[in-house]
Amino acid sequence: RYMEQNPSANAELVGFADEIGGEAYNNALSEKRAKKVYDILIASGVSANRLTYSGGGVDNSVDKSSSPARQLVRRVTFRIK
Numbered sequence: 159r160y161m162e163q164n165p166s167a168n169a170e171l172v173g174f175a176d177e178i179g180g181e182a183y184n185n186a187l188s189e190k191r192a193k194k195v196y197d198i199l200i201a202s203g204v205s206a207n208r209l210t211y212s213g214g215g216v217d218n219s220v221d222k223s224s225s226p227a228r229q230l231v232r233r234v235t236f237r238i239k
Contacts, residue, residue: 160238161204170237171195171211176228177218189213195234 161167173192175184192211200206214235220227 161199161208168208168239169210170239171199171209171234172214172237173211173234174214174217174231176220176231177216177222178228181216184216185213187213188215191232192234 161169171192173188173190173195175188175191177184179187189212192213196209196211199209217231217233220231222228
């Protein structure tokens, strides 16, 4: 809705992964996660030239032994420009 209501706004989508798995895998996963959200936004009518996406890699800000905590860092953030 924000993008629809603010046609001059652009957004950068940044995906993140948890600490489980190798570095290369998590980097690819974080980018794939951001790309999926990008694809959904494009399909909903947001112009592709208003969006960029990238992988932010691992977010290790939570206890990796906690499954619920790891679920929180598996995300895509929006940076409005």
